[in-house]
Amino acid sequence: MVDPQARFEELTKKLRERGCRMTPQRVALLRLLTSAEDHPSAHQLYERLREQFPTTSLATVYKTLSLLYDMGEVLELGFGDHEARYDANRPDEHPHLICLRCWKVIDGRSSLLPNQVQEVAEGSGFQVTGHRLDLYGLCPDCQASEGA
């Protein structure tokens, strides 16, 4: 959907404009984020980053992720009882499909219409600024291996 290379350059540019420094670790993390297709967790990113930088730490990953999050450049999918997943390719709000067995996360097809959002909030007096729609179920792989 999004060209990884273009997104990488966009993020790099925005970070530089913010006065951030592009350390090798950070560059590698941006590469991982923009080329990831699987909504990785901080820990997964850490594992992948460690292949290139064996001494890197989880804290470094978290620090850059929260930096990007504050800039609105990464979507954070927090769950109550699992590690959060990150999406730096489509920082706009969109639905996700989450497999309850293997915990795979993929993007949903369409998005919620603004008037639907208003409908849900109607009568509440809420001033709605954002939303999140998650569908839970079984991914194709896990349906196939069900019961195993």
Next chain:
Amino acid sequence: MVDPQARFEELTKKLRERGCRMTPQRVALLRLLTSAEDHPSAHQLYERLREQFPTTSLATVYKTLSLLYDMGEVLELGFGDHEARYDANRPDEHPHLICLRCWKVIDGRSSLLPNQVQEVAEGSGFQVTGHRLDLYGLCPDCQASEGA
């Protein structure tokens, strides 16, 4: 929407049928849950329970909550970075409105239509078994006191 007394009796009955014991603490917690209008957190329930049972513990609250959860009788709204909220009055799936300032949680008006859910999952091969829709924003109280 739901009669607290009727819901209380329903939960009591289902727990008994499961072979669970109705201790005074548990009865009080069921009362709190069925009469709560505000989607309380485990900690809030604990505080309220402690007014009647000063020596009760958070663990007890969690244990009964997860028991109800396993029975499908309570909705758990987990967040990545705040305590989970519980709704034992409407264990069916329905949208919620969440205030980002005071963290108030109220029920949304309408529900997602099954064909909308299918639309989002279309082409993914996912077998969808559930969903969750949260709207974020400012509640009326917090809009009034904004900037304070």
Next chain:
DNA sequence: GTGCTTGCAAACAGTTTGCAGATAG
């Protein structure tokens, strides 16, 4: 009496923070 429940404390997972040394600009 049996075994589920309580309540305490300790463990736990994911995330955040503090800080000294390293390094990008």
Next chain:
DNA sequence: CTATCTGCAAACTGTTTGCAAGCAC
């Protein structure tokens, strides 16, 4: 040169677990 970043360890929050004593049935 200086401010940011790294990487380690320790702190932190919300939740879960182990276990001995208590209590519902």
